[in-house]
Every structure is written in structure tokens, then in C-alpha cells.
Amino acid sequence: MALYEGIALIQEKQAVVLDLGTDYTKFGFTGEAAPRCIIRSEFWCPSERRYKRVHDYKTAEELYDNFVHMLHLLYFRHVLVNPKERKVVVVESLLTPTLFRETLAKVLFTHYEVSGVMWADSPRLCALILGTPEALIVSIGAREAEVTAVVHASVVLHAIQAQPLGAHAIHQELSKLLDEDNKTELKLPEQIIEDIKVKTCFVGNRERAVQWATGNPLMPAKSVQYPLSGRAAITVSGRTRELAAEPLFARDNELASLPDIILQCIIQCPIDSRRALAQNIFVTGGTATIPGLKARLAHELRYLVTQPPYCDRLSIREFRFHKSGAHDNSAAWAGGALAGAADGGARALARDVYARTARLRDWPCLLDNTRRH
Amino acid sequence: MAYLIQEDYVKYVCSCGQLKPITSLYFCRHCLKIRCGFCICHEVDSHYCANCLENMPSSEARLKKNRCSSCFDCPSCFHTLSTRAMIAQARPSAQDGASGDTKVENKQPKKTYYLSCFNCRWTSRDVGIPDQPVASGGWPERTNPFANRFNQLLDYYKAVAQLEKQEKLERERKKFAIRGKYITLTDKTGLTGAMARNIAGLPPSESGSSATLANFTPSQASAEVEELPEDFYTKEVDLKQITSLSQRLAAPARQPARGSRLWPLPKRLSVKRSQRCRACDHNLTKPEYNPGSIKFKIELLAYYHVPEVKIISFESVKPGTRSELLLKVTNPTGHEMRLRLLQPSDVPVEEEQPKSIEKSLEKSLTLEKVCNN
Numbered sequence: 001m002a003l004y005e006g007i008a009l010i011q012e013k014q015a016v017v018l019d020l021g022t023d024y025t026k027f028g029f030t031g032e033a034a035p036r037c038i039i040r041s042e043f044w045c046p047s048e049r050r051y052k053r054v055h056d057y058k059t060a061e062e063l064y065d066n067f068v069h070m071l072h073l074l075y076f077r078h079v080l081v082n083p084k085e086r087k088v089v090v091v092e093s094l095l096t097p098t099l100f101r102e103t104l105a106k107v108l109f110t111h112y113e114v115s116g117v118m119w120a121d122s123p124r125l126c127a128l129i130l131g132t133p134e135a136l137i138v139s140i141g142a143r144e145a146e147v148t149a150v151v152h153a154s155v156v157l158h159a160i161q162a163q164p165l166g167a168h169a170i171h172q173e174l175s176k177l178l179d180e181d182n183k184t185e186l187k188l189p190e191q192i193i194e195d196i197k198v199k200t201c202f203v204g205n206r207e208r209a210v211q212w213a214t215g216n217p218l219m220p221a222k223s224v225q226y227p228l229s230g231r232a233a234i235t236v237s238g239r240t241r242e243l244a245a246e247p248l249f250a251r252d253n254e255l256a257s258l259p260d261i262i263l264q265c266i267i268q269c270p271i272d273s274r275r276a277l278a279q280n281i282f283v284t285g286g287t288a289t290i291p292g293l294k295a296r297l298a299h300e301l302r303y304l305v306t307q308p309p310y311c312d313r314l315s316i317r318e319f320r321f322h323k324s325g326a327h328d329n330s331a332a333w334a335g336g337a338l339a340g341a342a343d344g345g346a347r348a349l350a351r352d353v354y355a356r357t358a359r360l361r362d363w364p365c366l367l368d369n370t371r372r373h
Numbered sequence: 374m375a376y377l378i379q380e381d382y383v384k385y386v387c388s389c390g391q392l393k394p395i396t397s398l399y400f401c402r403h404c405l406k407i408r409c410g411f412c413i414c415h416e417v418d419s420h421y422c423a424n425c426l427e428n429m430p431s432s433e434a435r436l437k438k439n440r441c442s443s444c445f446d447c448p449s450c451f452h453t454l455s456t457r458a459m460i461a462q463a464r465p466s467a468q469d470g471a472s473g474d475t476k477v478e479n480k481q482p483k484k485t486y487y488l489s490c491f492n493c494r495w496t497s498r499d500v501g502i503p504d505q506p507v508a509s510g511g512w513p514e515r516t517n518p519f520a521n522r523f524n525q526l527l528d529y530y531k532a533v534a535q536l537e538k539q540e541k542l543e544r545e546r547k548k549f550a551i552r553g554k555y556i557t558l559t560d561k562t563g564l565t566g567a568m569a570r571n572i573a574g575l576p577p578s579e580s581g582s583s584a585t586l587a588n589f590t591p592s593q594a595s596a597e598v599e600e601l602p603e604d605f606y607t608k609e610v611d612l613k614q615i616t617s618l619s620q621r622l623a624a625p626a627r628q629p630a631r632g633s634r635l636w637p638l639p640k641r642l643s644v645k646r647s648q649r650c651r652a653c654d655h656n657l658t659k660p661e662y663n664p665g666s667i668k669f670k671i672e673l674l675a676y677y678h679v680p681e682v683k684i685i686s687f688e689s690v691k692p693g694t695r696s697e698l699l700l701k702v703t704n705p706t707g708h709e710m711r712l713r714l715l716q717p718s719d720v721p722v723e724e725e726q727p728k729s730i731e732k733s734l735e736k737s738l739t740l741e742k743v744c745n746n
Contacts, residue, residue: 028625080643084416195618198615200610222608319596323595327519329628337523342531
């Protein structure tokens with residue numbers, strides 16, 4: 001019995017990996033290939049009698065409460081382990097607001113008393129999945145599309161590109177197009193719009209997109225009658241199905257479309273890593289699952305690089321893409337599961353260290369990114 | 374006064390400063406303080422399946438990934454699946470002609486079982502799962518398509534982490550190596566540990582990790598991206614055959630996109646929670662082990678100790694006049710209780726909530742230090 005207790009003391013508890021996305025939260029154990037649950041980032045708020053999203057907050061106190069409720073849901077309904085004395089790997093974007101991560105740290109360390117938290121940024125974790133020294137991570141999430149270059153396990157910070165070209169942009173366009181199709185203001189809830197997107201929408205190839213833009217009527221895809229509960233079915237025309245994701249590729253003078261920001265990211269990277277980056281593009285994130293999106297992105301990149309202003313600034317003509325080693329929506333999570341399992345949480349910020357300083361290291365903070373003399 | 378569906382009118386101040394109805398408060402008998410769900414520590418007590426009410430030890434639950442082995446959820450509507458039995462028909466097959474023995478067997482009707490959902494009429498036959506000869510268990514399982522690659526990556530990164538650790542140790546040793554006056558055997562003979570192992574006929578110590586390092590192949594990027602099939606533009610869309618997002622995310626490891634690839638979901642286990650006071654570490658509630666029982670072994674609810682206040686009648690408050698408010702206060706204990714009504718000016722300033730949490734953190738940290746010393 002004594003020996004058994006000794007083993008229990010030595011053995012580190014399996015850490016959990018938390019990816020708190022804007023729309024969906026991925027949660028599970030390190031060393032496992034898939035998260036235990038992917039659920040909407042919302043919880044039942046009894047005082048307001050509605051589902052409340054974690055990312056809807058006005059004050060730090062409200063955010064604190066949101067985290068407490070959400071983590072309680074995750075720990076005791078889905079993963080069923082004690083949060084106490086267990087390490088956590090937090091998968092975060094490099095552009096996570098400071099308030100958000102500081103509050104999360106406070107909740108994890110003081111409210112749930114976890115023994116350590118490993119803060120890991122999603123681009124590097126995605127690069128772990130690939131195993132290549134250079135990788136250009138294009139992560140298309142709920143709110144934003146982020147393009148990050150990872151060269152030898154470091155992020156090229158000044159080349160990070162982010163634009164609000166995510167699922168929410170598509171939803172907005174889709175609901176506008178659906179109103180046009182049905183000639184009324186439908187006011188569909190977000191969940192139904194999302195369901196229509198998942199079930200019917202796709203991204204056509206480049207030639208078709210050009211034809212749509214010039215107004216040349218072509219043979220649209222088949223339209224779909226989408227049934228609604230308690231209402232008449234609505235029509236989702238072929239045009240709507242094809243053009244819903246078009247805002248991601250819409251170009252204007254700001255050059256802020258998805259292929260544009262990828263090329264700009266490459267241009268801003270060191271010249272000796274540009275070719276390798278262009279040949280190691282990894283498109284991930286939940287929105288990347290839309291059929292045809294990756295193919296369209298490849299076509300757009302190959303076309304745009306021959307156009308000004310890129311043709312005289314980039315001599316790269318070849319782009320190569322990675323097929324992922326995980327599902328698109330949980331690639332960063334899987335990277336977190338790898339990183340947490342590989343070194344047994346040695347890189348985690350321990351609880352006593354946090355208690356002493358009560359702050360997190362962060363790349364925009366001068367305390368952390370200036371060299372000590 | 375607390376209601377099931379109405380708003381709670383009478384709220385009590387918890388020791389952490391939150392306002393809660395009496396139904397969600399606890400009373401710690403050891404600190405003599407009111408506690409609420411926010412300022413106590415929740416713990417997982419026991420795992421059980423909510424459908425078959427079977428207890429599962431936590432080690433077994435961990436092994437089975439918190440899933441019941443005999444109950445299933447419908448992958449289409451998430452209702453619990455039922456096992457249906459069917460008497461197998463004696464089929465005139467080629468086997469009959471082949472041997473006479475089968476005829477004898479065929480005379481006895483054989484029962485086969487399949488899973489069926491009474492809510493949406495999904496059956497395990499829809500997706501081609503063969504019927505089972507036994508009523509429970511033995512259902513084929515689907516594995517994660519990315520599991521192999523993930524395990525390769527995991528081995529690789531574990532090897533990398535180990536190498537890193539070794540190098541770090543080596544550096545530390547070199548830094549602090551004190552040349553003693555005694556010459557060690559390895560210094561004198563130039564015999565290193567690796568060579569000693571070699572002479573003794575033992576396998577080199579880190580052969581496993583170096584082999585994994587050498588054999589690892591990073592993900593290969595390809596210029597071709599999966600294009601949309603041409604018939605995508607002309608094919609009719611069958612909404613019933615495409616899974617919704619919640620159906621996909623219910624199985625995070627596979628995320629089936631087509632209805633034909635849905636697979637029964639093993640039912641998720643539930644937990645019984647015990648609650649502990651953060652200040653004194655005593656149990657506030659502890660459920661009985663038996664999953665069928667809803668009683669508690671320890672149940673320190675505020676309802677048993679704190680007088681309950683009910684509003685019997687009230688007048689609306691008008692300026693300059695007295696209004697009547699009729700309260701009913703019930704003493705739940707068998708002992709005498711003294712009651713004092715405070716004027717607004719007498720209300721003591723509440724202790725701030727984060728302070729108490731920080732205090733508890735500090736306390737546990739000092740405890741840790743004491744243990745370490």
C-alpha cells in the first residue's frame with residue numbers, strides 16, 4: 001500500500017488542454033488525438049435565463065464569472081475530473097486581449113487552483129502538427145482570419161496579419177443573400193444560418209467567381225429548399241450557396257482579402273524563409289472546412305502573385321499546401337495535446353510563481369521583450 | 374423565499390459577498406459561515422451512467438474515456454438508443470446446400486440485436502452495422518483516422534523533450550563539475566557510460582529516442598489541393614444526408630460529414646460531486662455512492678441552519694408615508710435564535726471577495742512550502 005501511494009505521488013496527473021474559441025470550445029486531455037468535447041462557448045445563465053456566450057462581457061468581473069461557469073461546465077459535465085492540482089494547457093491566439101488572458105489565469109489559479117498553466121499560442125502548436133521547420137499558418141476562425149509565419153519554432157511577430165474574415169463574415173453575407181432569395185427580411189437566428197452554411201454552402205473555383213462578378217449569368221448550382229420549424233421552407237438558391245463565402249476573397253483598394261494577407265505576410269518575412277513558407281502553407285480553423293475553400297485559396301494565390309503589387313516584390317511562383325494531421329477545427333488543440341504530453345508540463349507556469357508575481361509573460365509587454373543588461 | 378420558475382425575491386449575502394437565494398446556499402458547520410456554489414470547492418466523487426445507473430470506478434472510467442460500455446446515444450438526435458431484438462429468419466442460403474448440419478441449427482430461431490432510436494427512428498442498420506448476437510456490448514468501434522499520425526508525432530516530440538532534458542542536465546553538470554582530488558575511473562580510462570554499456574553488452578541507453586528522431590518524417594506539402602468535384606455544381610443536395618454541425622461535433626474524433634457515416638455514440642458518464650469548504654477543507658455535501666439514490670451522506674445546507682425569510686405582503690413605497698411590509702421568519706433549528714434588524718447605517722462593509730480567495734491561495738501555498746521543507 002505504501003508503495004502504491006508513493007507511485008500516486010510521483011505520477012503527474014494527465015493535464016487538460018483548453019482551447020476557448022469565440023464560437024466553439026475544444027477541451028480534452030493531453031496525449032489524445034482528439035478533444036473529448038467540442039461545444040459552443042456558452043453556458044446557461046440562470047439569472048438572465050438565457051445561454052450566455054463566454055466572449056460577451058463588459059467588465060473584468062463579468063468575464064471572471066463567465067469563465068467560472070464555463071470551466072465548471074467543461075470540467076464536471078464533459079471531462080469529469082477534478083480541476084485541482086492538475087495542469088492545464090491553454091491554446092490561445094497571439095492576439096488574445098490582455099484582459100482575457102489575465103482573467104483566465106486568475107480564474108484557473110485562484111478559483112480552480114490548478115497546479116500549472118502552459119500558455120501556448122496556436123500558430124506554433126499548428127506547426128507542431130506538421131513537424132516542418134517552417135510553416136505558414138492560415139487559421140480561419142469564427143471572427144478573424146489570422147496568418148502567422150512560424151520559422152524554426154518562433155513566430156515572425158511583425159508579419160502577423162489578421163482580418164475580420166471568419167465565420168461571422170460569412171454568416172452576415174449569407175443572411176443578406178437569403179433575404180434577397182426570399183425577398184423578405186427573414187431574421188433567422190445565428191444557429192440556423194450556421195446550419196444552412198454547413199449543409200449547403202461551398203466555394204466555387206476562380207473562373208466561376210470571376211463570371212459571377214462580371215454579371216455573366218452561368219449555370220448556378222441547384223437550389224435547396226431548407227425547412228424551418230413553424231414556418232414555410234425557405235429557398236437557398238445556387239447563387240447564395242456559392243457566393244456566401246465570397247467576402248473572404250473580395251478585394252478592394254485596401255488589399256485585405258484572405259489571399260492578399262497571406263502574400264503580405266510572406267513579403268514581411270525574412271527573405272531567406274519566404275520560399276520555404278510559401279511551400280509550407282497550412283490552412284486550418286473551423287471555417288476552412290467549407291468545401292472548395294482551400295482549392296480556391298490556392299488558385300487565388302497563384303493568380304495574385306503574378307499581379308501587381310506582388311509580382312515585382314515576390315519572386316515566388318510555387319505554393320504548396322499541407323494536409324493536416326488532425327481535423328481542421330481542432331488542429332491547434334491537437335498541437336496543444338502534443339506539447340503538453342511531450343515534456344510533461346515542464347514549460348508550465350507554476351502556481352506558486354504566479355502567486356508571487358501575479359502576472360503573465362506576454363509578447364507585447366516591454367517587461368518581457370526587452371533584453372536584460 | 375425561493376421559487377422554481379419565478380424570480381427569487383429574498384436573497385442572502387454569502388460570506389463571499391454574492392447574493393443568492395437560500396436554496397443555493399450551504400452552511401459550513403466548522404467555520405459557522407454561509408457558503409455558496411461560487412466560493413466552495415467542487416470535487417468529482419463518483420462516476421456513473423445516467424441511463425443504466427451503473428457505477429464505474431474512476432480508473433475504469435478514465436480507461437473508457439468517460440463513456441458507458443453498454444448504453445448508446447443516437448448520433449442523429451442524441452436521444453438514448455434502445456436495443457431491439459429480432460428473431461433471425463431461417464434464410465435459404467448457399468450454406469444449406471453445402472452441409473446438412475446447418476439445417477439443424479436453422480430450426481432453432483436465433484435472436485439478433487440492433488440499436489434503434491425511438492425518437493427519430495434511426496437504427497444501426499441504416500449505416501450498415503451488422504446485428505449483434507448478444508444484447509449488450511460487442512458493438513464495433515470506429516477509430517480516429519488521425520490517431521496513427523498523432524502517435525508518431527507524440528513519440529517524436531517525447532524524444533525531443535528527452536534529448537532537451539539530457540542536454541540541460543549535461544550542461545548543468547559541466548557547469549558545476551568540481552575537479553576533486555580523486556580521479557574517477559572514467560577520467561582515468563576514458564571510459565564513458567556509453568562505452569561501459571557497450572562492453573557489458575547492454576543496448577545503448579538512448580537508442581529508442583534517437584531512432585524515433587531519425588525516422589521521423591515531417592508532413593509533406595503538395596502543390597495539389599483537393600478540388601471540388603465537378604458534379605458538385607450540378608448535383609441535387611439532399612439535406613437529410615448531410616450532417617449538422619452538432620452531429621459532427623458530437624464525435625470530435627471523426628466528425629462525419631455524411632449521414633451514412635454516423636455511428637452510435639457511447640453514452641457519456643455523469644458524476645456525483647462532493648463539495649468542500651475552501652477555508653477549512655471540511656465536506657459540505659457528500660452524496661451516497663449508489664447512483665440510484667439521491668440522498669446525501671453529508672448535507673450541510675443553509676436551509677437547515679439559517680432562518681428562512683418570506684415576504685407575506687407589502688405596500689408600494691410612497692414618499693412621505695409609512696408603508697407596511699410583513700415578513701415571516703422561520704427558525705429551522707430546534708434552538709432559540711436571536712434576530713436583529715439592522716438599519717441601513719448599521720450594515721457592515723463587506724469584505725471583498727478576491728481578497729478571501731487570495732488568502733486561501735496564500736494559505737495553501739504556505740502549506741505546500743511547509744510540506745516541502
